[in-house]
Amino acid sequence: xxxxxxxxxxxxxxxxxxxxxxxxxxxxxxxxxxxxxxxxxxxxxxxxxxxxxxxxxxxxxxxxxxxxxxxxxxxxxxxxxxxxxxxxxxxxxxxx
Amino acid sequence: xxxxxxxxxxxxxxxxxxxxxxxxxxxxxxxxxxxxxxxxxxxxxxxxxxxxxxxxxxxxxxxxxxxxxxxxxxxxxxxxxxxxxxxxxxxxxx
Amino acid sequence: xxxxxxxxxxxxxxxxxxxxxxxxxxxxxxxxxxxxxxxxxxxxxxxxxxxxxxxxxxxxxxxxxxxxxxxxxxxxxxxxxxxxxxxxxxxxxxxxxxxxxxxxxxxxxxxxxxxxxxxxxxxxxxxxxxxxxxxxxxxxxxxxxxxxxxxxxxxxxxxxxxxxxxxxxxxxxxxxxxxxxxxxxxxxxxxxxxxx
Numbered sequence: 001x002x003x004x005x006x007x008x009x010x011x012x013x014x015x016x017x018x019x020x021x022x023x024x025x026x027x028x029x030x031x032x033x034x035x036x037x038x039x040x041x042x043x044x045x046x047x048x049x050x051x052x053x054x055x056x057x058x059x060x061x062x063x064x065x066x067x068x069x070x071x072x073x074x075x076x077x078x079x080x081x082x083x084x085x086x087x088x089x090x091x092x093x094x095x096x
Numbered sequence: 097x098x099x100x101x102x103x104x105x106x107x108x109x110x111x112x113x114x115x116x117x118x119x120x121x122x123x124x125x126x127x128x129x130x131x132x133x134x135x136x137x138x139x140x141x142x143x144x145x146x147x148x149x150x151x152x153x154x155x156x157x158x159x160x161x162x163x164x165x166x167x168x169x170x171x172x173x174x175x176x177x178x179x180x181x182x183x184x185x186x187x188x189x190x
Numbered sequence: 191x192x193x194x195x196x197x198x199x200x201x202x203x204x205x206x207x208x209x210x211x212x213x214x215x216x217x218x219x220x221x222x223x224x225x226x227x228x229x230x231x232x233x234x235x236x237x238x239x240x241x242x243x244x245x246x247x248x249x250x251x252x253x254x255x256x257x258x259x260x261x262x263x264x265x266x267x268x269x270x271x272x273x274x275x276x277x278x279x280x281x282x283x284x285x286x287x288x289x290x291x292x293x294x295x296x297x298x299x300x301x302x303x304x305x306x307x308x309x310x311x312x313x314x315x316x317x318x319x320x321x322x323x324x325x326x327x328x329x330x331x332x333x334x335x336x337x338x339x340x341x342x343x344x345x346x347x348x349x350x351x352x353x354x355x356x357x358x359x360x361x362x363x364x365x366x367x368x369x370x371x372x373x374x375x376x377x378x379x380x381x382x383x384x385x386x
Contacts, residue, residue: 001117008125031226036217049147055297068313073207085211123346126346137351157351173326174341180349
C-alpha cells in the first residue's frame, strides 16, 4: 500500500532548509542510533530492507512528527521485538 | 515472473501500475508509466522480497528514463529511476 | 517539553536498548563508539572532489569514470567497498546542454562510504518530494539558475546504485593544479544542487 516514505512528487512539504554547518549528527544519541543499526545489520539480526520496511510501517502521524533518527530508533525497536530479541516492554526504560 | 522478451537498452517499458501490500522500490510517481531503458544497473535480490526476510537470487536492475510530462503532466526535464526488472513490462511497438 | 529534555529522554532510551543488547551478547563493549569513530573518519566530499578534478584534467579517466565508476575510482585510490558491501557507483557528468541532479525519493540513499554523511536537506521530505517534479524551481532555491535551454536530468536512487555528479569545470581555471581544482568542488556540486 502507498506508504508515507514515498514522497516523490507530493506537494505540501515545507521549504528546503540548508543548515549553515550541516553536522552529521545533531546529538550524541543520533550517532549511537546510527551505529546501533549498522551493528545489528552486520550481525544479521535484520537486513537493510527490513529496516526500511519497519520505518515505512510506522503510524503515519508518528512518522511525520518524528525526526530522521527518531524514525530509525523506532524501526530498530520494532524489529528487535518482531525478531524476538526482546519484548516491547524490555525495550523501554522502566517507569516507576 | 515469466518474460518472453529480453530487455535491452533503448526498449520502451511500462512500470507496474498496482499498489503492492508491502515494501517496494517502485516510487508511486513512476507507477504505470512508460519509460525507456537506459542501461543495466547490475543485479540484486528483489528488495520487496528481502524486506519480508526472504533471500532471493539476484534480479536485473535498470536505469529507466521517463519524461516528466509523462509522470506529472508537465515539466521539460527527465527523471531516471532505478528499477528492478520485476516491475517492468516491454511496450509492444506498433 | 524543551528540546533538551526530549533529547535527554531519548538518550536514556537509546542507552537502555544498547545495554540490553550488550547483556544479550548482540553488541560488543565499545562497539558503538568504534563504529561512530570509523564512520566520522570515513568518506568525505574531498574524495568526490579529487575524482572530479582528475576527470577534468584527464579525458580518458573521465570516459572510464562514466562507463564504470567503481573500476575508475580505484585509479585514484578510492573504492565503494567501505560500507556493508561494495555498492555500484553511477557517475553522471554535467555538460553545456544537460544538468544532472540526484535524489532518493523513497529514503535517503547516498554514497556515504565515498562522500561521508549526507546533508540534512538531502534527507528532507521537502527536497525529496519536489526535486523530481520541479527541479528547476528547487535548483533556483539553491541559487542555481540554469539557462532555459539547459536540459535537467533527475536521478532517483531507488535501488542499489549510488550516484555522483561531475560538475562542469569553471571557466578561467586552465592554470590550476589538480589539488587546486579539487578545492573548487563542493558537496552540493557532487549532488547537483550547485554549479560546482
